[in-house]
Structure formats: structure tokens, C-alpha cells
Amino acid sequence: MxxxxxxxxxxxxxxxxxxxxxxxxxxxxxxxxxxxxxxxxxLHGDLDEEIFMSPPPGLRRQGxxxxxxxxxxxxxxxxxxxxxxxxxxxxxxxxxxxxxxxxxxxxxxxxxxxxxxxxxxxLGIEVSHSKNGIYISQRKYALEIISDAGLLGVAPVDTPMERGLKLSNKGDLLKDASSYRRLVGRLIYLTITRPDNTYSVHVLSRFMHEPRKPHMEAALRVVRYLKNTPGQGLFFSSQSDFRLRAYCDSDWAGCPMTRRSTTGYCVFFGSSLISWKSKRQKTVSLSSAEAEYRSITGACCELTWLRSLLRYLNILHSKPALLYCDNRAALQIAANPVFHERTRHIEMDCHYIRDKIQDGSVATKHVSSSFQLADVFTKALEKEVFIPLIRKLGARDIHSPT
The missing domain is CATH 3.30.70 (Alpha-Beta Plaits)
Structure with a gap:
């Protein structure tokens, strides 16, 4: 605006x-x-007419x-x-x-x-190099958010969202909605290097059109969490097997207003986290297996695109990308070529994933729920579960004492 x-x-x-x-x-x-x-x-000044330009010499269309x-x-x-x-x-x-x-x-x-x-x-990202790898963070940007929110003197918290919190459209409307929108917009940009904030910011962004008091309180809690580790970022290790692996999960019917599920996934290149997402699914899933299967679809699409991106970067994958899911029913649907009454409404997703499995570009694997890294992107977790998971994602804070 x-x-x-x-x-x-x-x-x-x-x-x-x-x-x-x-x-x-x-x-x-x-x-x-x-x-x-x-x-x-x-260019300086406004253009009042259409401008047509020829491609510069040497530019070749790459497909x-x-x-x-x-x-x-x-x-x-x-x-x-x-x-x-x-x-x-x-x-x-x-x-x-x-x-x-x-x-x-x-x-x-x-x-x-x-x-x-x-x-x-x-782009506001601080980059540090060492023989062990590359570290990126947005420490300066995070400190600006904390300062502008007036929370430099408050006590920090250990998690960005209270465990089990379900925000809805209940509560008093904010008199100044722009302050909430501005804060959440800045928190969205901070997720470039902060996967630990992704789920909480995703939930807060659902209420941008009509924010209420409980939403603002939840947003300020995220800022208090930033105060605990303002310099936290991601570490890209110099040790890599150059293989893609992904974890996907879903929170079945987690939205209290629409009963739609939340998809979460994260993708690693070697041991380095390069992609992640938390997103509410477009339709209501009739079972937890269906919700999990839709999350597999989202992760599979991301793996397919990343394989294409890495191919342009001269990294060719002879082995399939690994896709981990903790729902055996969803994995069995991916492996079973027979459609029946309970899977007909997800038939297109089934075709897409099976094609990727059959052509050898993706291989699905089962992982126990205790080792499901994508849990961070689907629900608010308690401190004892949240902190170990974000460490496994590669989150580090080189500004804090070890």
C-alpha cells in the first residue's frame, strides 16, 4: 500500500x-x-509508450x-x-x-x-565463509524487527508459538491493522534464513485481511522468540554427497476454521537445507492418509524442480532423490498401481508421483514420527521437541557461545 x-x-x-x-x-x-x-x-522517468527491444547479441534461448x-x-x-x-x-x-x-x-x-x-x-542476508562451509543469517534485520516492536527489554521465549495453539477468527479486531500487516510482512522476509519461524509466520499470514488481538499477541511472541536467538541462521557444510533428500508431513484438518490440512516439507542438498514450505492445502482431505499423500505431492514437485535446477548447475543425479514420509498408508498408495473407491479423488496426484517413482527420479522411504524433520512446518511444538529438530535442520547461531 x-x-x-x-x-x-x-x-x-x-x-x-x-x-x-x-x-x-x-x-x-x-x-x-x-x-x-x-x-x-x-531508467529515470516514466515510460508513456510501449517499448520493444531485440535480444542482445549472444543471447541464446535455453529451452x-x-x-x-x-x-x-x-x-x-x-x-x-x-x-x-x-x-x-x-x-x-x-x-x-x-x-x-x-x-x-x-x-x-x-x-x-x-x-x-x-x-x-x-539482500539483507549476512554471509560468512570458513573452511567448514558457509553460514547465512539476517541478524541485523532481526534486531531491527525487535527494536521497532519495542521488545528489546522483554524476556525471550524458547519457541515461536505456544504448543497446540490454534488461531481462529475470534477476538477483538485491531484498531490499527497496518501495524500487524507490517510486522508479519517483515517476519515473512525473515524466513529466508529462519525455517524455525516458517510455520508460525504462515499461520499469522492467514489473518492479514482482518487481524485481531490474539493474532497480534501471537506475532509478538514470534518477536520475543527472535530475541532469544537474533543471529540464528543456516549452515551449508563443505562436506556433501550432492544428493537430494526430502521430508514431508501434514497436520490433518489442522485449520479450525476450514478444516483443511497443513502441508510441510523440507529439502536437503547433501546435509544443507535449501528449501522448505508450510502451506494450507487447497481442499479438505477426507483422511489423514489423503492429507499425507498431498504433502508427498508437494515435496515431489519441489524435488523435480530442484533436480532441474541442479542440472543447470552441472550436478547430475544418477540416483533417485529420497522422499521420507511417516505415514505407511500414503506410501502404500504410492506403491500400489490399483485405484479404488478410497483413492479416486486423489487419482491425479497418484499418477504424478508414480511416474516419478517409475522413472527413477524419486524414491519414497518410511521414517518414524520421532525422526520426522517436517514436523516443524506443520504444527506448534514444545521446546523439548522443537529445539532438537531445528538443530537437525542445520540452524546455527555463530553469535552465541557454544
């Missing part, structure tokens, strides 16, 4: 998942990451199934270079320093480019 949050919007180009994937690959390959900034990325249109790669022999663009910021990495230097000089000869050196700060 212009005049309220207009100046805090941003222009999305490269997918944030692509950024995390590129960083995890660079950490695993021990590649240096360079950052460039383009001067005058936007209709590009994983990310802001990712450009170059391979010649053993030399590999990747370039990722986010509005006027550019990341370059690869295994050939000479090619990277030549690319910098070429770009600078065509545009006004500022070489910012090794990547340290990008």
Missing part, C-alpha cells in the same frame, strides 16, 4: 531457493562467490523448461561458471578464477559495474 509499506517492497527476480542452492553448492565445491552491483539498473530465468551458466571443458541476477545485484561463482575474472571485465566494459569482492552481504 503506497504510503504505508511501499518503500519496503522488492522486485523478485531470482528465486530465493536458487540463491540458497547456489550457496550450498559453492560451499560443497569450495568455490569463491563474487558479488557485483549494476549502476543505474532502472522452455528453465529452472530459473535469472540463472545463467557457462561450461567449457572442465571450466564451469554460474551467474545469478537479483534486480541489480549479481552473484558469480565457479571453479575457474580466470574465467570469472574475464567475465567481470566483460560486464564492466558493457555496463557500469561495481565489483564488491567476495560475497558478505546480499
Amino acid at each position: 503506497e504510503g504505508i509499506d511501499y518503500h519496503e517492497t522488492f522486485s523478485p527476480t531470482a528465486k530465493i531457493i536458487s540463491v540458497r542452492c547456489l550457496l550450498s553448492l559453492a560451499a560443497a565445491q569450495n568455490w569463491s562467490i563474487h558479488q557485483l552491483d549494476v549502476h543505474n539498473a532502472f 522452455e523448461n528453465l529452472a530459473d530465468y535469472s540463472l545463467f551458466t557457462h561450461k567449457q571443458g572442465k571450466s564451469f561458471t554460474a551467474l545469478l541476477i537479483y534486480v541489480d545485484d549479481i552473484l558469480i561463482t565457479g571453479n575457474d578464477p580466470i574465467t570469472i575474472s574475464a567475465l567481470k571485465n566483460f560486464l564492466n566494459s558493457r555496463f557500469r559495474i561495481k565489483d564488491l569482492g567476495d560475497l558478505k552481504y546480499f
